[in-house]
Amino acid sequence: MSTHNNRSIIHIAIWGLVLAIFWVLLSGYFTPLLLSLGALSVVLVVALLWKMDSIDGQVPLLPLNLKFLRYDIWLLGQIFKSSIQVTKLVWSNTTTLQPVMVKLPIDHIPLKARVLYANSITLTPGTLSIDIDDEHLSVHALQNHSIMELASGDMARRASTLVKDGA
């Protein structure tokens, strides 16, 4: 119980710091009035978070480490690659368009990584995650090719290692 408390205090402290930096970056003014208003809002939000955490009981950790950054850069590469594919499809004859919809198994992916995985799929053009349940993720794609790429499990593997080591 005490370890849980320690963890949530660290969690709250990180959020307080992040929000304070966010305020300063967005405002850019250092007058007493604006700084005190900023401090007030940070305290308000952190108090809310504290209350929510005690109801929720589940403390999500910010995965803001080097590994997450590497995943982001890899994802940006994927986004550019697949947008070029979609661009080709847009400017070519649309009769070649063969959209598919498949259910991908996700029961081997850790719970936290599923959100990341589904959002990454939607973020890359050409694939769209439509529905998710305990075992399957429905994905709609413009080409069968992109489904094959997802089914090879590269993205799923990257997303799940991220959470395993981050938590």
Added chain:
Amino acid sequence: MILDTLSAILLICGAFFSVTGAVGLFKFPDFFTRVHAASVTDSVVTLLIVAGLMLRTNFDLVTVKLFIMAVFLLLTGPTASHALAKSARHGGLLTLPESKASDEQSKERGS
């Protein structure tokens, strides 16, 4: 000078992908495929245009604000696309292959 050229290239690329997304939105045959076309505008165009604009600032707070803007757009874009697609799916909209199949079924039943 180099930064200006680089920024111009990024902005032109962004504009091109933006037009592509718009053309795709009109050209593609059904709802789900159109969402794909719109998601090009969502992701790549955001990145290219914001990156192009970031290079035109004096690298101060405005740069940071542009960066934060890109992060939020990239977070909300897929969420909106997913919400649209999910509610369409739950509302009973069929994808292109599925609606073709059900058309053929109803034809067979008719004949």
